[in-house]
Amino acid sequence: MxxxxxxxxxxxxxxxxxxxxxxxxxxxxxxxxxxxxxxxxxxxxxxxxxxxxxxxxxxxxxxxxxxxxxxxxxxxxxxxxxxxSGNQVTAQPEQERPRERLLSSGAETLSDADLLAILIRVGVKGESAIEAGKRLSKTFSDKLSDLRRSGKDELRNISPAITVTSYAAIMAGIELGRRVARHEQLHRRAHGPITSTSAAVEFCDDAFSGLAISGVQEEFHIVTLSTKHLPINTHLITRGTLDASLVHPREVFRPAIRDSASAVILVHNHPSGDATPSREDHQVTDRMTEVGQLLGITVLDHIVVASEGSVSIRELA
Incomplete structure (x- = not known):
């Protein structure tokens, strides 16, 4: 003492x-x-x-x-x-440490703070990974999705244990989780064909929910479909302001050809939250439809996803 x-x-x-x-x-x-x-x-x-x-x-x-x-x-x-005084992980009984509890009981039993502590992995002098996880969890308790958009310095101001390494681990964990969730949604929807506007909107609401809610810039994706209009895969084509002159058909249809797709759904987001299609959105739809006809690949629809709801451009045409 x-x-x-x-x-x-x-x-x-x-x-x-x-x-x-x-x-x-x-x-x-x-x-x-x-x-x-x-x-x-x-x-x-x-x-x-x-x-x-x-x-x-x-x-x-x-x-x-x-x-x-x-x-x-x-x-x-x-x-x-x-x-x-500090608050180091080694001072915790082994059975109370997040990693040990994950291995013995499963990840689903852990709190947000525990999961973050595992990703942070190593604390700094005076601040353990456990304490850092608690700080982040408390800060983002009502807005966990905002963690994905937080910068390294912003998290570092919350806890000194957020180093470049731990920040990269947190961002990688969030992105991997997002991708796993997206593929699970795709798998659930893959059992039914997409043959209507409502089915296309419903599928995109599920598959691109993260983009609709958390997207900070416009992203253009496609969903490739089989001859029976069953989803095959999704592909990111470009990021940035959507413009007919910037979205090149070659980049759009290359993954469709690789997937041997019979049809595609065009998808992009509106970070503003309002899914109302712009003039450029309609231009992109028309151009891709024409090119698709030449290639024998049907552009089934173009869905605009946003936090306030999704819109089918085909339905508005």
Missing amino acids: GQQKKRKEKLLQLFKTLSPISAFSKQQARERCADLTPQFVSLALKDLVREGILDRYESSDQETYAWRNAQIRVDPSHWIERQV
Whole structure:
């Protein structure tokens, strides 16, 4: 306990000494904190950089540090407490650790915080992966889908344990889960043919639900269909503003030919939430229909998906 108190006092002394200075070199930090060992100062600076509290700049002759968040300089108690006491996974009984519980009971029994902790995998000094998972879960408790659109720095501000590696793991986990869900939906729908506008809209509502709700830019996809109009696969063609001059028929029909498709459904999203087709949407539909006729591949429909509902361009024509 005495060691913890001493460490807390040293960290507080370092903060009081350096916080009034907006930027400083490692040598300046050591000189100003002369009562602390150079090794202690260096390790403290390293931890502060790793947790996103300090920014580090390196030139040919020295290392310079600058405070990223002025608020930390006013009240460092939270960071110091985590440095001293911590909350590491190894302190948890083995049977209570998320990974062990997943292996023994299955992933479906875990909370969002547990699953995030497994993806984060390794914490930082003073903040375990478990604590980081709890922080993210609490922040996104009512808007979990927003996690997919969050940047690395945004998550890092929530927990210092979000490194480049853990951020990549979280984004990869979300995308893989989205793809698995999409293929499960495709499999469920694959047992019935798509022979009507309502069937096409229903299929696309399922297969592209994530795109309709979470898409931040326009994406153009196709659904390939067999001779009996059973779904074969979905293919992303392009991202960006939909324009008849930019969506090339070669790129659209190449995967259809590869799938030996008899027909296709064109699909794209409106990030605004309003699925009302634009003039360009109609132009793309007409152009692809003409090319499809030449290739012997029917363009069955063009569905616009959006958070407020989906629309069939064929039905509006």
